[in-house]
Amino acid sequence: MRVAILGVGTVGNEVANILIENEKLITARAGVKIEPVIGVVRDLSKKRSAKIPLSDDINSVINRDDIDVFVELMGGVEKPYEIVSEILKRKKAVVTANKALLAYHRYELENLAGSTPFGYEASVAGGIPIIKALREGLSANKIEKIIGILNGTSNYILTNMMQKNENFEDALKKAQELGYAEADPTFDIGGFDAAHKLLILASIAYGAQGRPEDILIKGIDRISKEDIYFAHEFEYVIKLLAIAKRIDESRVELRVHPALIPQNAMLSKVGGAMNGVSVFGDCMSESMFYGPGAGGRATASAVISDLIDIARGNKSPILGYKKELENDFVISPMSEIRTKYYLRIRVKDEKGVLAKITNILSENNLSIDSFLQKPKQKTEECVTLFFTTHTSLEADVKRAMGELDAQEFIIQRPFMIRIEE
Amino acid sequence: MRVAILGVGTVGNEVANILIENEKLITARAGVKIEPVIGVVRDLSKKRSAKIPLSDDINSVINRDDIDVFVELMGGVEKPYEIVSEILKRKKAVVTANKALLAYHRYELENLAGSTPFGYEASVAGGIPIIKALREGLSANKIEKIIGILNGTSNYILTNMMQKNENFEDALKKAQELGYAEADPTFDIGGFDAAHKLLILASIAYGAQGRPEDILIKGIDRISKEDIYFAHEFEYVIKLLAIAKRIDESRVELRVHPALIPQNAMLSKVGGAMNGVSVFGDCMSESMFYGPGAGGRATASAVISDLIDIARGNKSPILGYKKELENDFVISPMSEIRTKYYLRIRVKDEKGVLAKITNILSENNLSIDSFLQKPKQKTEECVTLFFTTHTSLEADVKRAMGELDAQEFIIQRPFMIRIEE
Numbered sequence: 001m002r003v004a005i006l007g008v009g010t011v012g013n014e015v016a017n018i019l020i021e022n023e024k025l026i027t028a029r030a031g032v033k034i035e036p037v038i039g040v041v042r043d044l045s046k047k048r049s050a051k052i053p054l055s056d057d058i059n060s061v062i063n064r065d066d067i068d069v070f071v072e073l074m075g076g077v078e079k080p081y082e083i084v085s086e087i088l089k090r091k092k093a094v095v096t097a098n099k100a101l102l103a104y105h106r107y108e109l110e111n112l113a114g115s116t117p118f119g120y121e122a123s124v125a126g127g128i129p130i131i132k133a134l135r136e137g138l139s140a141n142k143i144e145k146i147i148g149i150l151n152g153t154s155n156y157i158l159t160n161m162m163q164k165n166e167n168f169e170d171a172l173k174k175a176q177e178l179g180y181a182e183a184d185p186t187f188d189i190g191g192f193d194a195a196h197k198l199l200i201l202a203s204i205a206y207g208a209q210g211r212p213e214d215i216l217i218k219g220i221d222r223i224s225k226e227d228i229y230f231a232h233e234f235e236y237v238i239k240l241l242a243i244a245k246r247i248d249e250s251r252v253e254l255r256v257h258p259a260l261i262p263q264n265a266m267l268s269k270v271g272g273a274m275n276g277v278s279v280f281g282d283c284m285s286e287s288m289f290y291g292p293g294a295g296g297r298a299t300a301s302a303v304i305s306d307l308i309d310i311a312r313g314n315k316s317p318i319l320g321y322k323k324e325l326e327n328d329f330v331i332s333p334m335s336e337i338r339t340k341y342y343l344r345i346r347v348k349d350e351k352g353v354l355a356k357i358t359n360i361l362s363e364n365n366l367s368i369d370s371f372l373q374k375p376k377q378k379t380e381e382c383v384t385l386f387f388t389t390h391t392s393l394e395a396d397v398k399r400a401m402g403e404l405d406a407q408e409f410i411i412q413r414p415f416m417i418r419i420e421e
Numbered sequence: 422m423r424v425a426i427l428g429v430g431t432v433g434n435e436v437a438n439i440l441i442e443n444e445k446l447i448t449a450r451a452g453v454k455i456e457p458v459i460g461v462v463r464d465l466s467k468k469r470s471a472k473i474p475l476s477d478d479i480n481s482v483i484n485r486d487d488i489d490v491f492v493e494l495m496g497g498v499e500k501p502y503e504i505v506s507e508i509l510k511r512k513k514a515v516v517t518a519n520k521a522l523l524a525y526h527r528y529e530l531e532n533l534a535g536s537t538p539f540g541y542e543a544s545v546a547g548g549i550p551i552i553k554a555l556r557e558g559l560s561a562n563k564i565e566k567i568i569g570i571l572n573g574t575s576n577y578i579l580t581n582m583m584q585k586n587e588n589f590e591d592a593l594k595k596a597q598e599l600g601y602a603e604a605d606p607t608f609d610i611g612g613f614d615a616a617h618k619l620l621i622l623a624s625i626a627y628g629a630q631g632r633p634e635d636i637l638i639k640g641i642d643r644i645s646k647e648d649i650y651f652a653h654e655f656e657y658v659i660k661l662l663a664i665a666k667r668i669d670e671s672r673v674e675l676r677v678h679p680a681l682i683p684q685n686a687m688l689s690k691v692g693g694a695m696n697g698v699s700v701f702g703d704c705m706s707e708s709m710f711y712g713p714g715a716g717g718r719a720t721a722s723a724v725i726s727d728l729i730d731i732a733r734g735n736k737s738p739i740l741g742y743k744k745e746l747e748n749d750f751v752i753s754p755m756s757e758i759r760t761k762y763y764l765r766i767r768v769k770d771e772k773g774v775l776a777k778i779t780n781i782l783s784e785n786n787l788s789i790d791s792f793l794q795k796p797k798q799k800t801e802e803c804v805t806l807f808f809t810t811h812t813s814l815e816a817d818v819k820r821a822m823g824e825l826d827a828q829e830f831i832i833q834r835p836f837m838i839r840i841e842e
Contacts, residue, residue: 018561022563022704023559023565024747026560028743029560029743029777030560030746031738031743127705127706127708128703128709129557132553132554132557133550133553133554136550136557136726136735137550137553139450140447140723140724140726141443141722142727146810183585207449230741231441266711281722282443282718283439283718283721283722284547284712285717285718286711287549287550287711290707290708291705297703298706301559301561301562302561302705304561305561309560316733316735317452320450321449322451325445325446326449345677356443362603366704393475400788404495
C-alpha cells in the first residue's frame, strides 16, 4: 500500500519514521507493507527527518495513479477541503488529522467519500482511539453523555494553577515557554480546539450536525486564583470540558467551557497536558479513555492505525451510521442548558449587600446550594462571595448575572463556572 | 442478520433485550437489523426476561441454516470448544464472551475460523473496548507493556481493605453478600480470571502463545492489614495486576499478582469493582482504559459491538495479525522477572535479628531501598519489619525468602509483594 503524506511537519515526519521503524510489525498486522512513497511540502529547502522523497507540487502528487492512500496533514480548512475533495472524487482513500476540516465539512466529506475509505482517528486525542471506541466499540449503546478533556494546553495550564497556585497569566507564560502553548494561544485556551473535537464525537454518537459557531464555547482565561481557592475548599477541580449530553430522543446539548468537577471523579485525575474522555452509555454505564492528545508520535500512531484499518479492508461507516437515524438529533439552544452553577461575586463590604444579592438570585429562580465568604484581608475594602446553585436554567443565571453586574456594590463583573457532577 | 444465543443467562438475556430495545439505533449503525431469533438453554422451565423463542436442543440449533451468527455464552472450556468448532466448520460467524475458552483454545479457533468472523470483545472487560483498541486503535505501536486491573471482585475487595481498613476475610465476606464474589471465590481472588484475560491481550499485542499453566499467577488472599498499613505510609496502593511486558524482541513476561503501585498512577484510581487497563506503546506512550469489567449489560454491550462489526463487514484479523511475526514472542521464565519487591517479615524482637536479615538479603544480591519497622504494641513480643528492594531478580528474592523462613527468629512465613512503578 503506497502512501503520500501531504504536509511533512511534526506529525508527517513521525508517520514516515514509524512506518519505516515498525515496518515488520505493521506489515504483520496490516497484511501488506505500508510504504510512505512521497511527502508534499511547501518549502523543499527545510531539513526533515523523514527518509522519503519530497515534492512541492501537490497537484501532480494528488493525481498520481500509483498512490493508494493520501494522508492530509496540511492544516487549515478550505484549502485541505478542496484537496481532499479532489482526492475522494478520484476514489482514493484519505486519512486526515485535521479537526478543523472535520468540524466544518465532515458531512460533505462523508457524502463525497461514499464507500472510499476516509479515516480521521487522529483528529481527536491522538493517543486515545476514541473515534474507533465510539463508532465501533460502544456501538450497541445509546450514548447518554460524553465528557472530554480534549485540549492539552488548557489542561496543562489549569493543572499548574491548581497544583502550584499560579495565576492564569503565569501558567500560560510557562506553557508557552515549554512549547505547550502557541504564541497566540486563543485557539486552545478559548475552547475552539476542544469544540472542533466535540463536534466530531457528537456526529458519531448522535448524528448531530452543526459547526463551531452553533455551540457554546467558553475559554479558561477568566479563571482566577479565587476560583481555585473555592475549588480546593469544596473538593472540586476545574477542567476545560467538552460536553455532549442527550436531552431526549431528538435533542443534544453541545458545549465547551471550564467546569467544576468532583475531585474523586476519574476525569479529575487527568492532569498536565493529557487528554481524557468519559463516555456514558445505556448498556456499559461509564467507560473512560486517557492518553496524550497531541504530539507528533501519538498523532502519527492514530494516522497509522487508520492506514492499517484501510489495508485490512475494514468498513465502518465514516460517521458511525450506515443508515440514517429516524430522528436526527438537533443541538439544543444554549439558553436551555440546565446544570448547577458556581458564582464568584466581588462586592463592596457594606451592610445589606448579601440580602440584595440573594434577592436577585431568588427572583431569577436560582436557589442556593452552598455559600462561602472568603476571609477578608485587613487592608481590603471589598469581599468575594462564592455561591453554588441547585440545578438551574442557563437563561436564568445569565439574567441574574446581568442584574448583579448593574448593582453599584459590584466591584468586578460577576463570574460563573458551570458545575458538572 | 439472524442471531442465535447459546446460553441465556444474565448476559444472554441482556443481549436479546438490548437488541430489541435499541433496535432502531443498532440498525442505523449496523446497516441491517440484527435479530435474536432463538436462545438455547438447558432448562426450559426457568423464567427468563428475553423475549425470544427458546430451545434446549443445541445440536438442532447449530445446524439451522437460517442463523447467521451464533453467540456463545455457555461457559466452560471443552464443551463450548466443541460447539464453536462445529459452527466454524460450517463457516458460520461466532461471537463469544468466554475467556476460558480463549485462554486455552484461541489459536486453534483462529485457525478453524480462517476468514469466518469470530468476535470475542466481551471476553475481556466488557465495558471497555480493549480488544479493539489493542488490535486496531493502537496497531501502529510496538507494545511495551500492558498493565491491567482485570478482575472486579479482587479490586472490590482490595479497595475495601484500603479504604475501610477491613481485613481480607471480612472484605471477601462482604463481597460475597453483595454478589461481587462467588461462593467459591478462588477463580477471581486467586488471579485465574485475570490470567485468562491477560493471555488474550498478550496474543493481540505480542502473538504470545501460552496457557494459564505457563504463567505466574498469584492471588490476593495473603494480603494483610499490615501490607495496607505499609502501602498507606509509603504512598502506594495494592492492586491485583495482570502484566504483559516486552523484555526484548522475542521475549515477553506474563504475570498476575498483587502489586504495590504509586498512589498517583492513573490505575490506582480504578476503585471498587471497576476494571482499568494501561497500555504503553512506542508511539502513543500511555493510553489508559477504564470501565466496568463485568455485569450483564456491559458484557452484552461488547457482544453486540462484535455483532455490529460483523454486519458492517469489518475484517480485522482475529488475533491481530494477518501475517506471522518474524519473531514469535515466547513467555519468559518466572524466575527471570526483574522488578522491585516489598517484603513483610514478622520476627521475634531480639538483638541481632535485623543484622541477620540484612545479611541474608545482601548475600542474595538484594539491596534495600527502604525499611520500616512498625511501632510495637507493649504486649507484643514480636515486630513486623518491612523492606523494599531495588530492582532485583525474582529467583534471588525467592531464595532469600526461603532462607529467611528457615531462621528460628521468624514468626510467620515471610511475605512478598512485587512493586510496579
